[in-house]
Amino acid sequence: MKIEVNGNRAGDKDSGCALCGATWGNYYEEIDGEKLFFCCEMCATGFKNMIKEVKYRTGWKAIDNLSIEGNYYRGRTCVAENEEKRYKFYLKFDDNAKIATFEQIE
Ligand SMILES: [Zn+2]
Numbered sequence: 001m002k003i004e005v006n007g008n009r010a011g012d013k014d015s016g017c018a019l020c021g022a023t024w025g026n027y028y029e030e031i032d033g034e035k036l037f038f039c040c041e042m043c044a045t046g047f048k049n050m051i052k053e054v055k056y057r058t059g060w061k062a063i064d065n066l067s068i069e070g071n072y073y074r075g076r077t078c079v080a081e082n083e084e085k086r087y088k089f090y091l092k093f094d095d096n097a098k099i100a101t102f103e104q105i106e
Helices: 043-058
Strands: 002-003 008-010 027-031 034-038 064-069 074-084 087-091 100-102
Touching: 027 043, 027 087, 034 100, 043 074, 043 087
Parallel strands: 002 064
Antiparallel strands: 002 008, 027 034, 064 074, 074 087, 087 100
């Protein structure tokens, strides 16, 4: 999965946390057979919840590209792509990295 956070590549130690882009921390989680870097367990949990929700709503088995814009306070506007299909959504997490708001945009 190719991940972009606020316009920059993310998901490994050099590029930053797959959810928030932070380069500190040291937490890895395997998602869809890929080892992704996160700054903390909270971001990893949020990311997993987001992927699960997108797959559930779209019926996709995998996400090829994921672009994330925003942060915890503003919420995040994201675009997920699977082959030529595109799914745009807005989401906001609560304090426990559970999804508090999820809206499909287009
Ligand atoms: Zn993070």
